[in-house]
Structure formats: structure tokens, C-alpha cells
Amino acid sequence: GAVVSQHPSWVICKSGTSVKIECRSLDFQATTMFWYRQFPKQSLMLMATSNEGSKATYEQGVEKDKFLINHASLTLSTLTVTSAHPEDSSFYICSAKKGLGSETQYFGPGTRLLVL
Amino acid sequence: AQTVTQSQPEMSVQEAETVTLSCTYDTSENNYYLFWYKQPPSRQMILVIRQEAYKQQNATENRFSVNFQKAAKSFSLKISDSQLGDTAMYFCAFRSSGAGSYQLTFGKGTKLSVIP
Numbered sequence: 001g002a003v004v005s006q007h008p009s010w011v012i013c014k015s016g017t018s019v020k021i022e023c024r025s026l027d028f029q030a031t032t033m034f035w036y037r038q039f040p041k042q043s044l045m046l047m048a049t050s051n052e053g054s055k056a057t058y059e060q061g062v063e064k065d066k067f068l069i070n071h072a073s074l075t076l077s078t079l080t081v082t083s084a085h086p087e088d089s090s091f092y093i094c095s096a097k098k099g100l101g102s103e104t105q106y107f108g109p110g111t112r113l114l115v116l
Numbered sequence: 117a118q119t120v121t122q123s124q125p126e127m128s129v130q131e132a133e134t135v136t137l138s139c140t141y142d143t144s145e146n147n148y149y150l151f152w153y154k155q156p157p158s159r160q161m162i163l164v165i166r167q168e169a170y171k172q173q174n175a176t177e178n179r180f181s182v183n184f185q186k187a188a189k190s191f192s193l194k195i196s197d198s199q200l201g202d203t204a205m206y207f208c209a210f211r212s213s214g215a216g217s218y219q220l221t222f223g224k225g226t227k228l229s230v231i232p
Contacts, residue, residue: 032218043207043222044161091159097218103149103168103211105220107161 004096006108021079021111023094029074030096038091050077084115118143118210122223129198137193137226139208147213150191156204203230
């Protein structure tokens with residue numbers, strides 16, 4: 001199988017605080033992980049691509065200082081939303097890709113963030 | 117840049133009937149991958165089917181099949197014998213086959229409702 005988990009599944013925080021979301025590949029090593037954002041009734045928008053042991057590559061318009069991504073191991077990537085504001089409220093989804101030659105991304109169940 | 121277009125925001129089908137979801141894409145590449153993902157109310161993204169552009173044969177997975185028309189850049193999904201559990205958002209996605217090009221480009225999605 002190819003199972004990806006995310007923690008937490010939902011989080012509510014006050015404006016100005018930081019929130020960390022974890023993405024784990026449970027039964028495979030993920031050389032590359034991706035972070036997406038999904039607004040209600042909209043499609044997934046890629047935020048950044050994360051390769052193990054190197055800096056993440058951010059999509060145009062995504063603030064790297066606000067959305068900190070760390071991919072410290074082959075099974076774990078973290079997204080930290082720093083100084084969160086209400087406009088950061090969204091559904092964040094991660095996905096993971098197996099090694100070279102694998103073209104399929106396996107998605108986590110998502111994390112719903114609400115910033116008050 | 118690649119674009120993916122899903123022209124049907126919403127569709128409905130009677131249980132046990134067949135429905136086809138449309139997807140067109142734009143690319144200048146010759147080799148690439150196409151995917152259909154399903155996102156049920158739980159919001160977990162689930163891979164339904166994938167197609168490699170260099171393969172002429174249409175992919176099939178049980179009740180799900182695609183009609184891949186490379187020249188027309190069309191990639192429709194046919195769901196046969198629709199079941200209530202097929203109710204979900206369906207996203208068409210494109211991925212380049214170039215080295216390091218692992219990002220998925222998603223369409224805006226089609227909301228499918230299966231009616232009892």
C-alpha cells in the first residue's frame with residue numbers, strides 16, 4: 001500500500017500564533033512531498049515541493065517565510081504556518097511520491113485550519 | 117504552462133447508470149501522465165485511474181475507464197454501473213514526464229452526485 005497521514009486533522013488557533021502540520025508516509029519512503037491548499041469548493045493549488053534533505057521549492061505567490069516547510073526525513077515533512085491570520089484559514093493537503101520512476105502521488109487526509 | 121479544463125462543474129447520474137466526465141488539457145509535450153482523482157465528502161484524495169500518454173490503450177480499473185484522445189488532448193472518465201459511493205468531486209490532473217517535473221496540475225473539478 002501507500003498510506004499518507006496528516007496530523008492534526010483539524011486545528012483552531014488565534015491570530016498571530018504559529019501552527020505546525022505534519023505529513024508522514026507510513027509504509028514507504030517519500031523522496032518528494034507536496035503541499036497543497038484547497039479553498040472551499042475549489043481545486044487544489046500547489047504551494048510547494050519538498051525534497052528530503054533540501055530546501056523546498058515554492059510556487060509563485062507563496063510566501064516562503066510564512067509557510068515554512070521542512071522535509072527532514074524520507075517519511076516526514078512539516079508545514080508551519082507562521083503568524084497565522086484569518087485569511088490563512090483553509091484546507092491543507094500533503095501528498096507524497098515514492099522514489100524515482102514513480103509517477104503517482106498519494107495524498108494525506110488533509111488538515112483543516114481555522115484562524116480566529 | 118500546462119492547463120487542465122473540466123467544463124462540467126456539476127453532474128448527476130442515476131444509480132446503476134453510466135456517466136462520463138470530461139477533461140481537456142493543453143500541453144506542448146509529447147510524453148506525460150494524466151490522472152483522475154476522487155475527493156469524497158471526507159476530502160481524502162483517492163487515485164481513480166491514470167494514463168501514460170505514450171500508451172495508446174485506454175486505461176481501465178474495474179468500473180472506471182478513460183477515453184484518451186491524444187491528438188484532441190482529451191481525457192474523459194467513464195463510470196459504469198454508478199454506485200452511491202461514487203458521489204464525490206472528481207479532479208482531472210496532468211503531470212509532465214520531464215525529469216524533476218513531479219508537480220500535478222489540477223482541473224477545477226466536477227461534482228458528481230449519484231441519485232438513488
